[in-house]
Amino acid sequence: MIVASDNHERASQAQPSSWQHQLSHAIRDPKLLCQRLGLDDAWLPGAQTGHALFEVRVPEAYFKRIAHNAPDDPLLRQVLPLGDEALARPGYVTDPLEEADHRPARGLIHKYAGRVLLIASPTCAVNCRYCFRRHFPYSENAPSRAQWQEALDYLRFEPSITEAILSGGDPLAASDRQLAWLVNELEAIPHLKRLRIHTRLPVVIPDRVDSALLGWLSNTRLQKVLVLHINHANEIDPAVIDACARLKAAGVTLLNQSVLLRGVNDEVSALATLSERLFEAGVLPYYLHVLDPVQGAAHFDVPDDEARALVTRLRDHLPGFLMPRLVREIPGEASKTPL
Ligand SMILES: *Cc1c(COP(=O)(O)O)cnc(C)c1O
Ligand code: SF4
Numbered sequence: 001m002i003v004a005s006d007n008h009e010r011a012s013q014a015q016p017s018s019w020q021h022q023l024s025h026a027i028r029d030p031k032l033l034c035q036r037l038g039l040d041d042a043w044l045p046g047a048q049t050g051h052a053l054f055e056v057r058v059p060e061a062y063f064k065r066i067a068h069n070a071p072d073d074p075l076l077r078q079v080l081p082l083g084d085e086a087l088a089r090p091g092y093v094t095d096p097l098e099e100a101d102h103r104p105a106r107g108l109i110h111k112y113a114g115r116v117l118l119i120a121s122p123t124c125a126v127n128c129r130y131c132f133r134r135h136f137p138y139s140e141n142a143p144s145r146a147q148w149q150e151a152l153d154y155l156r157f158e159p160s161i162t163e164a165i166l167s168g169g170d171p172l173a174a175s176d177r178q179l180a181w182l183v184n185e186l187e188a189i190p191h192l193k194r195l196r197i198h199t200r201l202p203v204v205i206p207d208r209v210d211s212a213l214l215g216w217l218s219n220t221r222l223q224k225v226l227v228l229h230i231n232h233a234n235e236i237d238p239a240v241i242d243a244c245a246r247l248k249a250a251g252v253t254l255l256n257q258s259v260l261l262r263g264v265n266d267e268v269s270a271l272a273t274l275s276e277r278l279f280e281a282g283v284l285p286y287y288l289h290v291l292d293p294v295q296g297a298a299h300f301d302v303p304d305d306e307a308r309a310l311v312t313r314l315r316d317h318l319p320g321f322l323m324p325r326l327v328r329e330i331p332g333e334a335s336k337t338p339l
Helices: 006-013 019-024 030-036 041-053 145-156 176-187 211-219 238-249 268-280 304-314
Strands: 108-112 115-119 163-167 194-199 223-229 252-259 284-289 325-328
Touching: 030 041, 108 145, 115 145, 145 176, 163 176, 176 194, 176 211, 211 238, 238 252, 252 268, 268 284, 268 304, 304 325
Parallel strands: 115 163, 163 194, 194 223, 223 252, 252 284, 284 325
Antiparallel strands: 108 115
């Protein structure tokens, strides 16, 4: 018998329905992904090439929302590696947001007034091909409990900070024990008012929103905002709607951010349906980001003029409160920049 690592062993023994089990059994082989979707063999070499640059990761609960033998499926396009990822394009770089310049402590990014990002987990439950963190040096940014003290001290001595944003990777890939500990430390800092969590986990593995998560989330004195990351209405299935309902019942304000992606959601109808479906799930659209120029993702780019035209036409279809704000992140700016 192969000796599994401690983590893997625990995950294997977990109930098949538990999120830990689902996370550790995600599809991580490009060949298996192509085969199970009935894709033509012609897709495999490209998938292998992209996988070598940024590994495939697709949990079963997300996989089952992808259509069979449909290379243009908007969910598949977000997770299937392509040979195009190996193409270089001028201006597309490995750290497009220049975050490396804004780390006063390990695991902490302070770029905007009043709020900081805490890198609470180095990994994600799904690997999105367009991700601006696909080259992120995660191993250097996953602090241990002792190492968190430096970041927590920074917050303690910076009274201007009122909001802590858990980010990653995906912060909800961390264990509830670890998250409960961190939130407990944060809420002891008197000037902190809000806890914000940026996550894709409730979307890709809705069972992540379990009683352990809801326990520490319900108990904190901090106001809670959870920003989901959903790019297409097909990602919102009944399990996701249920997960959102559980979060809302725990007093969490739910928002969504999307990335505008060629071949995924670059049409007015796709964006309008996404906003409508989000609201049905109790989620308000927040940001629609244009793609960050990350190396390997240039094939997802939608030019600014087209992005603006799309959003202008979208306004004809939606009430104002369902309109996401079209923004770009520009290194050195004090906030996201509206387009
Ligand atoms: C996006 C981002 C935030 C949050 O910005 P909001 O406009 O408040 O959503 C905070 N810190 C960093 C480094 C960010 O990239
Ligand atoms: S979940 Fe978010 S951080 Fe993780 S790969 Fe996808 S876009 Fe990137």
